[in-house]
Amino acid sequence: MTTPVRKEPSMETQKALLAGYFSRLARAKEDKRPVVYTFVPGNLAELLGAFDVAPVYPEVNALQSAMRQRSSDFIREAERAGHSEDVCSYVKCDLGMMMKGNVGPTGEVIPPPDLLLLSFTGCFTFMKWFELLRDQYDCEVAMLHIPYQGDGEITDEMRRYVVDQLQREVIPKLEKVAGHRLDLDRLRERLARSRKAEDDLAWVFRAAQHRPSPIDAYFGGVYYIGPIFTSFRGTDEACAYYAELRADVEARLAAGEGPTTPSGTLSDQKFRLVVEGPPNWTSFRDFWKIFHDEGAVAVASTYTQVGGTYERGFRHDPANPLESLADYCLSCYTNLSLPARSKVLADMVKEYDADGFVVHSVKSCNSFSAGQLHMLREVEKLTGLPGGFIESDLVDARYYGHSNIKNRIESYLQMLAARRGASRPTEVRA
Amino acid sequence: MTTSAAPALALSDDLDELVAEIEARFDDLTLSRVRAWKDAAPGRLAVGCLPVLAPREVLWAAGALPVFIRGAGDRIDTIRGDAFYQSYICHLPRSTLELGLLGHLDVLDGMIFPNTCDVIRNLSGVWQTTFPQHFVRFVDPPQTGERATAAAFLRADLDLLYRDLCARTGRAPEPAALAEASEAYAEAARAMAALAAARLAEPWNLPADEVYQLRRAGDAMPPRDFAALVTAYVTAARGRGRRAEDRIRVCLVGAFCEQPPVALLRAAERAGCYVVDDDLTLSHESSPTAPRRDGEPMASIVHAALTTPRACAVRYDEHGAAGATLVERVRACRADGVLLAAPSFCDPALLDQPRLTGALDAAGIPHTSFKYSESSGQFQSIREQAGTFADSVKLWGTA
Numbered sequence: 001m002t003t004p005v006r007k008e009p010s011m012e013t014q015k016a017l018l019a020g021y022f023s024r025l026a027r028a029k030e031d032k033r034p035v036v037y038t039f040v041p042g043n044l045a046e047l048l049g050a051f052d053v054a055p056v057y058p059e060v061n062a063l064q065s066a067m068r069q070r071s072s073d074f075i076r077e078a079e080r081a082g083h084s085e086d087v088c089s090y091v092k093c094d095l096g097m098m099m100k101g102n103v104g105p106t107g108e109v110i111p112p113p114d115l116l117l118l119s120f121t122g123c124f125t126f127m128k129w130f131e132l133l134r135d136q137y138d139c140e141v142a143m144l145h146i147p148y149q150g151d152g153e154i155t156d157e158m159r160r161y162v163v164d165q166l167q168r169e170v171i172p173k174l175e176k177v178a179g180h181r182l183d184l185d186r187l188r189e190r191l192a193r194s195r196k197a198e199d200d201l202a203w204v205f206r207a208a209q210h211r212p213s214p215i216d217a218y219f220g221g222v223y224y225i226g227p228i229f230t231s232f233r234g235t236d237e238a239c240a241y242y243a244e245l246r247a248d249v250e251a252r253l254a255a256g257e258g259p260t261t262p263s264g265t266l267s268d269q270k271f272r273l274v275v276e277g278p279p280n281w282t283s284f285r286d287f288w289k290i291f292h293d294e295g296a297v298a299v300a301s302t303y304t305q306v307g308g309t310y311e312r313g314f315r316h317d318p319a320n321p322l323e324s325l326a327d328y329c330l331s332c333y334t335n336l337s338l339p340a341r342s343k344v345l346a347d348m349v350k351e352y353d354a355d356g357f358v359v360h361s362v363k364s365c366n367s368f369s370a371g372q373l374h375m376l377r378e379v380e381k382l383t384g385l386p387g388g389f390i391e392s393d394l395v396d397a398r399y400y401g402h403s404n405i406k407n408r409i410e411s412y413l414q415m416l417a418a419r420r421g422a423s424r425p426t427e428v429r430a
Numbered sequence: 431m432t433t434s435a436a437p438a439l440a441l442s443d444d445l446d447e448l449v450a451e452i453e454a455r456f457d458d459l460t461l462s463r464v465r466a467w468k469d470a471a472p473g474r475l476a477v478g479c480l481p482v483l484a485p486r487e488v489l490w491a492a493g494a495l496p497v498f499i500r501g502a503g504d505r506i507d508t509i510r511g512d513a514f515y516q517s518y519i520c521h522l523p524r525s526t527l528e529l530g531l532l533g534h535l536d537v538l539d540g541m542i543f544p545n546t547c548d549v550i551r552n553l554s555g556v557w558q559t560t561f562p563q564h565f566v567r568f569v570d571p572p573q574t575g576e577r578a579t580a581a582a583f584l585r586a587d588l589d590l591l592y593r594d595l596c597a598r599t600g601r602a603p604e605p606a607a608l609a610e611a612s613e614a615y616a617e618a619a620r621a622m623a624a625l626a627a628a629r630l631a632e633p634w635n636l637p638a639d640e641v642y643q644l645r646r647a648g649d650a651m652p653p654r655d656f657a658a659l660v661t662a663y664v665t666a667a668r669g670r671g672r673r674a675e676d677r678i679r680v681c682l683v684g685a686f687c688e689q690p691p692v693a694l695l696r697a698a699e700r701a702g703c704y705v706v707d708d709d710l711t712l713s714h715e716s717s718p719t720a721p722r723r724d725g726e727p728m729a730s731i732v733h734a735a736l737t738t739p740r741a742c743a744v745r746y747d748e749h750g751a752a753g754a755t756l757v758e759r760v761r762a763c764r765a766d767g768v769l770l771a772a773p774s775f776c777d778p779a780l781l782d783q784p785r786l787t788g789a790l791d792a793a794g795i796p797h798t799s800f801k802y803s804e805s806s807g808q809f810q811s812i813r814e815q816a817g818t819f820a821d822s823v824k825l826w827g828t829a
Contacts, residue, residue, distance in 0.1 A: 082787060083784055084783065086518070086780055128777060131785065143573065145573040148551055150567075157586040164578075165579055366549050369519065371514070
């Protein structure tokens with residue numbers, strides 16, 4: 001079923017990009033670059049880049065800490081300080097890390113912020129998290145409230161509201177900490193580069209329509225989105241990385257190979273799945289291996305839409321920079337209504353010719369999780385396919401039950417196999 | 431019509447009868463009184479509103495009765511509603527769905543979901559597909575401190591809501607109706623202020639469970655009727671003639687959305703506390719108190735919505751003042767301590783607690799905290815905790 005692990009050029013590039021990010025961040029103060037804490041969904045990477053500030057993404061720190069098995073200590077530290085076991089583990093991981101000296105996942109100290117920029121997009125807990133951070137730092141604060149698409153559409157009023165906040169609140173605060181005015185042409189250049197990288201990333205995700213799929217759009221997908229969901233959007237490095245990634249995927253496609261996984265290349269694909277919800281980070285590889293061992297490949301996922309719905313068609317528009325940033329924030333996946341999210345899932349199941357879909361519900365994230373059981377039934381109705389449902393958490397290892405998840409996935413896939421009559425390998429599409 | 435100035439409610443001045451009326455309204459899970467109100471005149475609508483923020487004046491002006499839906503508490507078995515949610519989601523959306531699936535909310539023509547948290551936000555989507563017969567609207571109160579931007583956005587949202595509702599009730603969307611609705615809710619707010627003052631002055635005559643059920647009764651009442659009921663209750667309750675007992679005065683904080691069972695409030699008071707202030711049924715306290723009749727009542731409603739609401743975990747704490755505001759409130763209430771009560775899995779309330787307790791500690795104000803769910807049935811531990819807290823404060827001035 002699998003072949004030995006072979007590192008591809010884009011993997012090394014991605015790893016180097018992120019390592020470089022943390023090193024540059026650690027040097028930000030000596031480089032005299034203002035530090036801005038913000039969040040991933042609805043982040044304003046191009047705008048921050050135009051001011052040459054150093055962004056920090058607390059969720060990225062949390063998930064990177066979890067992948068390095070450091071999140072449990074941080075969570076315990078936050079709970080000792082009075083934070084409830086009921087609340088989001090990303091928040092507690094971040095606060096615990098701060099309490100322990102703000103040493104980041106790579107072992108380097110993360111500098112304190114000059115500006116807290118809340119991109120309040122698609123997650124109410126961001127606002128509370130941000131209030132907790134603000135109590136710890138004496139710095140500038142900017143709030144960007146992104147209205148939720150509760151009624152299923154982006155209205156002109158929503159767009160105007162976001163643009164007004166950018167003009168009256170966010171840009172003036174950035175100008176203050178950066179010490180210079182916004183250069184709109186520089187912003188446009190960055191948006192143009194974003195668009196180029198977004199084209200390549202969308203192509204990569206769309207490649208999963210082939211059989212065998214040359215990518216895993218969930219477990220592999222989280223590596224692909226790393227640069228474009230964070231500080232690299234709008235940079236030449238991102239353009240180069242996504243071009244390289246596309247070339248790697250094109251090569252796999254030409255060779256009829258499946259995705260590279262930690263357990264080897266998965267070319268013998270028995271099940272094509274769409275996955276809803278974020279992954280578990282504390283046992284990421286074990287989690288992936290459950291799917292891999294069953295010959296299941298994720299051909300599409302919703303988590304890879306939280307920092308931009310590129311696979312669904314969104315592109316930044318350099319001709320309308322602020323409106324484009326507003327539309328980006330408004331259209332992130334977790335800012336969509338539940339019926340819209342169900343439709344995205346159902347469309348993916350059809351467009352990627354999936355055998356089924358799995359909802360991974362995480363305790364920490366009400367934005368994703370509240371209503372997912374209803375979504376499951378809605379998508380079943382829309383597609384005629386049964387869905388699978390598993391539960392764990394983002395970065396709290398106490399909520400990851402490997403055997404339970406493994407049993408559920410195996411049972412679900414056996415049911416899919418039984419439904420189609422036999423566990424036959426999927427055919428290669430001409 | 432619905433916004434007539436005089437209350438239609440006939441009220442006794444006997445306290446027992448008033449309390450019975452209040453309890454009957456509180457227990458009216460099938461909304462029979464709302465149905466009666468709708469049937470009394472053609473063109474009337476009733477629209478459900480989830481906590482915490484609701485544009486009541488706009489609804490009322492359009493001829494729609496705002497009906498707050500705060501779950502079913504421990505008064506029904508939540509079975510089908512449970513099937514919508516995992517174990518780590520709070521209880522309010524479960525019992526709210528149960529009420530809908532049982533047909534108890536059939537009298538409603540629509541539902542308004544404010545952006546209170548991700549759970550209520552997502553419940554709006556569940557509702558859209560589960561109850562397609564309802565008019566469903568999501569309201570996103572601005573969280574930016576940039577006032578002009580916030581006002582423009584909220585204004586556009588409320589204007590649209592007003593026009594849409596008026597189209598359904600057949601009324602003209604006139605400013606005069608908004609002004610009258612604002613005045614009606616201001617009257618209710620004045621009655622609520624009198625209730626709060628009476629409870630602060632003599633909590634032994636206005637027990638927490640009664641005051642709470644009175645406010646919940648107001649969840650489904652026309653504003654002037656509610657004002658009349660509150661006024662009648664305050665007058666009758668103050669004449670009760672009870673004597674003050676040796677209890678501590680406490681503020682109850684954190685229960686603004688999913689509501690605790692009434693028995694929990696009784697348990698806390700019987701354990702040695704007088705609840706002199708709380709954030710239960712918070713939405714009743716957000717009325718504008720100074721409506722304008724001079725041409726732009728919607729501007730006045732928007733201004734009030736952005737500037738007057740009480741601090742709450744679901745509103746952006748723009749100045750980082752949540753702790754200081756609580757301390758100020760505790761002192762204004764002459765409270766001896768704070769009960770931090772939060773529903774299990776309520777991110778906004780629970781994430782606020784460390785910030786609030788830090789401020790209380792710095793100010794030397796005793797506090798204790800516990801979690802509950804609306805369906806809790808065991809109160810012994812809360813009674814013991816509240817009792818120990820009260821004894822500690824009485825004996826040593828601290829907890």
